[in-house]
Amino acid sequence: MRTQVGIVGAGPAGLMLSHLLHLRGVESVVIDLQTRESIEQTIKAGILEQGTVDLMRRTGVGDRLMRDGFVHHGINLAFSGGLHRINMYELTGGRSVTVYAQHEVLIDLIARRLADGGDVRFGVSDTQVEDVESEQPRIRFTHEGRQETLECDFVIGADGSRTSTRFLIPEGAVRTDFFRQYPFAWFGILAEAPPSSDELIYAHSERGFVLVSTRSPSVQRLYFQCDPDTVVDDWSDDRIWEEFQARLAPSGAQLTTGRIFKKDVLQFRSFVCEPMQYGRLFLAGDAAHTVPPTGAKGLNLAMADVHVLDRALGAYYDTKDTGLLESYTRTALQRVWRAQWFSFWMTSMLHRFSDASDFDLRRQIAELELVTTSPTAAKTLADNYTGLPLT
Numbered sequence: 001m002r003t004q005v006g007i008v009g010a011g012p013a014g015l016m017l018s019h020l021l022h023l024r025g026v027e028s029v030v031i032d033l034q035t036r037e038s039i040e041q042t043i044k045a046g047i048l049e050q051g052t053v054d055l056m057r058r059t060g061v062g063d064r065l066m067r068d069g070f071v072h073h074g075i076n077l078a079f080s081g082g083l084h085r086i087n088m089y090e091l092t093g094g095r096s097v098t099v100y101a102q103h104e105v106l107i108d109l110i111a112r113r114l115a116d117g118g119d120v121r122f123g124v125s126d127t128q129v130e131d132v133e134s135e136q137p138r139i140r141f142t143h144e145g146r147q148e149t150l151e152c153d154f155v156i157g158a159d160g161s162r163t164s165t166r167f168l169i170p171e172g173a174v175r176t177d178f179f180r181q182y183p184f185a186w187f188g189i190l191a192e193a194p195p196s197s198d199e200l201i202y203a204h205s206e207r208g209f210v211l212v213s214t215r216s217p218s219v220q221r222l223y224f225q226c227d228p229d230t231v232v233d234d235w236s237d238d239r240i241w242e243e244f245q246a247r248l249a250p251s252g253a254q255l256t257t258g259r260i261f262k263k264d265v266l267q268f269r270s271f272v273c274e275p276m277q278y279g280r281l282f283l284a285g286d287a288a289h290t291v292p293p294t295g296a297k298g299l300n301l302a303m304a305d306v307h308v309l310d311r312a313l314g315a316y317y318d319t320k321d322t323g324l325l326e327s328y329t330r331t332a333l334q335r336v337w338r339a340q341w342f343s344f345w346m347t348s349m350l351h352r353f354s355d356a357s358d359f360d361l362r363r364q365i366a367e368l369e370l371v372t373t374s375p376t377a378a379k380t381l382a383d384n385y386t387g388l389p390l391t
């Protein structure tokens with residue numbers, strides 16, 4: 001088999017890139033270890049930046065998003081016994097975020113790729129990428145019991161945080177990994193209950209952070225900060241609701257409760273790999289970088305990476321100009337490091353660190369007062385939360 005761009009990973013980065021390339025007449029094949037069902041059912045984050053929404057709408061995959069997504073013009077920060085709204089829409093001159101779950105984005109992209117005759121292979125195994133230093137890299141894999149070899153001009157490593165493609169970039173000589181671990185995690189639940197609040201609540205509390213989010217008019221997504229080794233089964237529904245109430249009560253926020261039908265623990269890491277390109281291999285999304293979930297930047301960064309890659313590959317196929325391909329790492333990393341800073345900032349402003357002194361707690365409150373009272377500081381938060389425009 002032969003294609004122009006071989007894409008490893010049918011997540012947001014891989015599928016969106018395949019879609020964008022198709023629109024400009026560039027061929028691609030996408031492969032993934034997981035089945036279509038598993039990809040379409042795995043619950044992840046749910047906040048789309050303005051730029052992600054615009055990109056999906058502009059390229060014809062935004063219909064369901066416009067119908068079923070919820071546009072949020074603000075967020076609430078809870079601290080020191082009060083609830084403080086940040087009006088992102090006003091502060092940014094009309095930008096907002098949309099609550100629409102990642103697996104719904106994937107359902108939309110898969111449907112569109114298949115309707116457009118795209119080649120997406122699910123449930124592959126034994127994937128091996130070869131010769132990325134040459135002008136004719138290859139992807140070998142097994143699909144439906146047959147061994148396949150896909151000859152490509154370029155290989156895209158969009159295989160998520162459990163990537164194998166990243167390790168094709170020689171560590172040390174070429175690749176540097178930047179890494180930070182956090183001493184906590186999030187306990188996440190999905191509950192059959194209408195939203196507790198019209199807009200998200202990010203709550204600072206002496207018992208630890210809470211995030212009140214939503215998925216639909218009948219399903220809430222909530223998280224509380226926990227130890228990384230927390231065992232889900234140690235937490236009964238009653239104990240979970242009591243913990244949420246204890247952390248939120250001082251701010252006056254009221255919780256609507258209901259049957260909890262999913263519980264999970266999310267680990268916290270910040271990670272960046274540099275460079276994001278080696279020979280004819282280009283990394284995109286979580287294969288190259290991971291952010292802690294505070295601020296929901298992961299999916300949006302993946303979309304921004306492939307927006308840059310699509311243009312770079314487009315320029316190459318139009319004119320053989322390799323300039324944008326060569327500057328891919330530099331262009332993508334600028335946004336990646338900004339998102340790393342933002343996610344780290346939100347995380348460290350809102351979470352309880354086990355070694356925090358009373359000084360640290362009061363400093364956090366001063367910072368939260370700053371971002372909720374200073375228009376300049378609030379604008380910094382709003383600009384970064386709604387996301388920098390895709391350039």
Ligand code: DHB
Nearest residue numbers: 045046213293294295296
């Ligand atoms: C969600 C996750 C986040 O990390 C965040 O900052 C906001 C919302 C969510 O899953 O709904």
